[in-house]
Amino acid sequence: MSEPLTFIIAGALDQRTGGYIYDARIVEALRQEGRTVDVISLSGRFPNADQEAAEQLATALNNLPEATDVVIDGLAMGMLPDIIVQQAKRLMMTALVHHPLGDEQGLSESEQQQFHQSEMTALAAVSQIIVTSRFTERRLKVLANHYAMPIAATISVVEPGVDVVPMNAAPIPGEPLRFVCVATLVPRKGQDVLVQALAGLNQKNWQCDCYGGARDAAFAERVEQLIEAHGLASCVQLHGECDAATLTQAYKSAHALVLPSWYEGYGMVVTEALARGLPVITTTGGALDETLPEGAGLKVTPGDVKALTQALSRFCDDPELRASLKAGAEAVRETLSDWQHAGAAFAKALNPAPSFHNGSQFEADWLTLREEADVTFRSQQLPQKAAIWLNERTQTPRLVDLGAGRGSNMRFLMPFLPPPQHWTLIDHDAELLNDARDSIGKLENAQAGIRVETLCTSLDSLVHVPLQDADLITASALLDLVSQDWIETLVTHCQARDQALLMALSVTGEWGFTDADDEPLSDDDDHWLQALFMAHQHRDKGLGDALGGQAHETLVNALEQANYQVEQVATPWLLSSANRLHRPLMTALINGWAEAATEQAPEAATRIGEWRERRTHSVASGEVGIWVGHCDLLATPEKRA
Template structure:
């Protein structure tokens, strides 16, 4: 008998599309002889809180080695660091209805965070099952091997056939009241056709985003449509079937769907459909069964409504098309069998490498470009000169240089022209996309003596540092890396450098000190600001010490600790400050300053969620000062140079 643990976010019995998909699949697997345990996790999702992390950690820890586990994407995407330790011993499969970052109405920083986190989480999985071919392509675009992806589209339950010929016509929208579903657009469009005769029912959970639900209700009242648009909330299955049977036109105005199960449910009732082309909806609606308009376009939606409401013959023709398509819909028995086959194939794959893409080691190319000028301006030239002098005395050429965690190649771009040549660089990173760009850029560089660089890429994870990586190199370099690792990693690095006899030049390790100064503030205002800065800084530094995939990170303590470990290995070590100096009066630095403030807020809020209001107030205040050109920011870093003892020393 096949055994499966199926993990979802919150109560499994919720009646949204994603939860209903999960419930139908579980029922079919059980019918096919599988033993399935469904576990609903406590806590907040997808912005996972500590309750959610603890719940997932406890659940995974309780499972025996080699257990087969499906984790719904809503429960998985925000907690890659929680699943990564179990990726090698459990057969983990992700179920993705749609990527978290595709939800509408998200702030830019949340979109980027969800992208980083979910990409890292999916990289930990043996495989990913999606609910549509569209979402499968989206997941492949996140760097997941297509061989590890399977699409299992929903089935449909039998529905009573709707007459769909009432006067006045009754419209039905079945969707959770969240911004992505577009209820506000539908209200605006219905207001444009208020001269026609119709009634409309909204069926769906209003508790997921109560503020948005309140805004939709207020919009209905504003347009004077309270006696024509009826908001019913969530319905049990029998009530939902009755709603489909009583309708004449199904409307789903979503901005985006990972599949759109309700479209198939409407077709199963023989209802014509008016929807959008958002996401997978462009592929979900069969030809001749309805109309699809661009997402987010209330005017186009209103025109389509007028066309179908004012022309009953066209609406009835689409109804007949829906009735014809009804018999071609797959049922849940077929979906369950396809899901079981996908599970068996994907779970038999070798484990993925979860440690290679922890969310805090994924860096957006825009962020790397944004910080490049500040990085280069901050670096200590004296340490660079000492490294160049040491390399110039090496008795072989070309000089071999290894750049760890190269990202977009900013470190070799800065260093190569400062060092003697010829130089042969190996750029190492776990992000192959960034690595390709870095190699292309660095191949156009020259060393200090005018030689073109030889550059080669190396795709590898750094979390488990292999000493053999350093063999044969003269110099090992890195930038903004040390704060991500733990003491054991630093010890391995120090020992590997001693064994290889190479020098080490590590730049821009955060030291935990940053200072914000508002020009022209009074002393009392400065003191109040300093108190709030200190609170946020403490939360941020605590967040820096979390596990980043290589043990509990040392964060701001990393550079001094590495210096001590290297000295114990006989190295001559120097530390030098390399602070960023940012001024709001300098346009080129404003974007970086804003990104810093956003990042500090995000990390501090994640560390201290109970203080989110206080941190948000601090963030708004500092952004306002930045916008008015009154802010200076200093961010402390340390550069480290370690020169090895001679081979005869020690």
């Protein structure tokens, strides 16, 4: 049985806009898949939230048990980042973004910046993000870069589905052409542009019916005035908000959908029209350029009255063009997915299966996934002792982080160590170091005396790695990858320069599963799989024959022979079966162990796959937890007389 899901929205779920229809259909599809979904509708003003809205969201989240799965529509959270940041620490929070709030038409530059920065702050705190188009995915990344507010969460794209409906008939020669516009009356939808474009048509053998609630009274009045001023009252009708049956009939009798929007995060009405084989005349605003495939309609630049007039005129005047566009729409119709498919994709996005492959994206995803566990279980005592040692040695400590990745080790250690600090982050992966620079830049600005530089180079030979000026060399989760020669080279280097070592979360090679009381389980298949995994750990990972779980003990022995004072602290990950926040990491571990075992013994792939499936299911159902052995150490040189 899957875990219950809470879906939070601003206002009632039955509102007739694309965003609310999407939310409602996803909720329906998830329930049809057997998922329990509780919908919470918030009162108050959104998105520019008032006090009532803030209190409603805070209360709704406070009332949820720890580790609850919760999806929050972006309209309900974007301007309340403080509440999101606070609650994201205890809830499995997914943001559903239809389009960035700051991209709404009619905002001043300062208002746009305020919306963008507030929403990006909230998104930086959530576990996952789901968007409704590839365009919005790219747009969020552009905003993250523009405002220097990186998003750590995985962004998944789940496009809307469509209903299976009968195909519209082509217009009968000589009958008036009927355009339908389905969009709320707000400036972003551009009905004022549409009316002006229609007024430019020479022919009058057409009718345009506009459906959508007047969400902006001043704009609705402007559109009505334009209709009256251009003498179009007999052929342009504003019908207001309507029910599903009325809209179905409107689509059925139409010959083309017209959507003059300045910007859309997806444009669901476009695919609703295409599902009926109905051509579309729209703009290239936002995602619309991608939502409408070529050959199924006409696209113009947003706000260009003349271009829209020309497109409408071509459609009215050219029967061959109409036939061609209708054929194109009918061809697209066959490629569209239904809402059940969208619901399945949404469910998969909520519970992603981490994949273990080489490359920066894998590394970034894995490092993000493990960072919270690293912070929770690693030693704080040893960094405090390192700070005392550094204070006695120098007023400006220089620190080198080997295999720094995205900089999480530095971010953890920095508060423990005396300022000023000069850090050098070293990694072979330039993309990860770029991520580190993005996240650390604000730390340098916020805290005086913090200086950080990065170096992209291989760690296979320490000869060319600039360690000479370091007072303390540190690394996290690195040792299992290195060879004995590598460790001996490092210790020799440190001994010659009286440098300290602070190594965190070095795996000991031991791991296993635990029951509901967090007691270790003994299972023959687990032991068999573990043996394959440990054998795989001794393969060359680019730093020589890897020591795997033996690396920590090898380093301790080498340091003691070099007359170092060595302090060790056991720091195992204890991932509880009862803590749902740990389950994505546990799933990732199972997948990683299974893939390593398969590389080691490909002939046993079937048995390994069965083991993976059994253990993944037992984690997902809350039957078992996982423990992984780690050890931290601080090594300081013997004081010389």
